[in-house]
Amino acid sequence: MCPFEYYRPKTVAEALKLLDHGVPLAGGTDLIPRRDEVQAVIDLQDLGLDTIESQDDIITMGAAVKLQAMVEDKDIVPSALREACCLEASLNLRNMATLGGTVMSADGRSPVVTVLLAMDAIAILEPGNKRLSLEELLDQREKDDLHGLITEIRLKQPDFLGYEQVSRAPADRPLVCVAMARLPSEEAEKRYRVVVGGVGSSPERIKEAENGLSEGEDINTAVDATRRIYTSASDEWASGEYRAHTAGVLVGRLATEMIS
Secondary structure, X not given: OOOOEEEOOOOHXXXXXXXXXXXXXXXXXXXXXXXXXXXXXXXXXXXXXXXXXXXXXXXXEEOOOEHHHHHHOOOOOOHHHHHHHHHHOOHHHHOOOEHHHHHHHOOOOOHHHHHHHHOOOEEEEEOOOXXXXXXXXXXXXXXXXXXXXEEEEEEEOOOEEEEEEEOOOOOOOOXXXXXXXXXXXXXXXXXXXXXXXOOOOOOEEOHHXXXXXXXXXXXXXXXXXXXXXXXXXXXOOOOHHHHHXXXXXXXXXXXXXXXX
């Protein structure tokens, strides 16, 4: 193992000054496999970013909250998000992995990020208390154009939230996963969220499916739109045809549950 420098700031301001010198370290689950590439780390555990709070139907979670802490918080964290955390990683890893680290390192089959997108997640970054939708953050991450430090993730408490996935074995990453939410909003077009994983480098919304639900709770439109997204999503784990059929079944199941 190559030696590296270690910093442990006591405030967010101190951490920001160090960003040019090293890589943020929270749980370390992403850094450990590539430790030989890292020259310096900035340990974030003393910054107080590990709280979970709820006020006015907004859930606020610090970026350093452990996934296992989310699993155990039955008072604030919705059951579908707690389930997604369990499916994201094993117990040992959940005791290390943080919410912010999971968002920054997640691939397109991440149960947690799939559910967060359905909950209309907003990331707060410093400096500047900058607000980015999770979609914007993931896009900037893909372009390597994300600057700053994630301090919080804010979520809308949904009226309905469901998550389904299919994998080869219970402990495997999903071949297909779907999260669906009905959010409190006076505008129909902002009420429904349909998010799928297993089709690209990040989970993604299916806006045509959302529009179908918004314009008359049209489940068939939502199912058809979902299937089309997956038709070319073939890889070594599953064919696009299998994924399209499976995703359509999951969307239909969740939409029926949500509307009934």
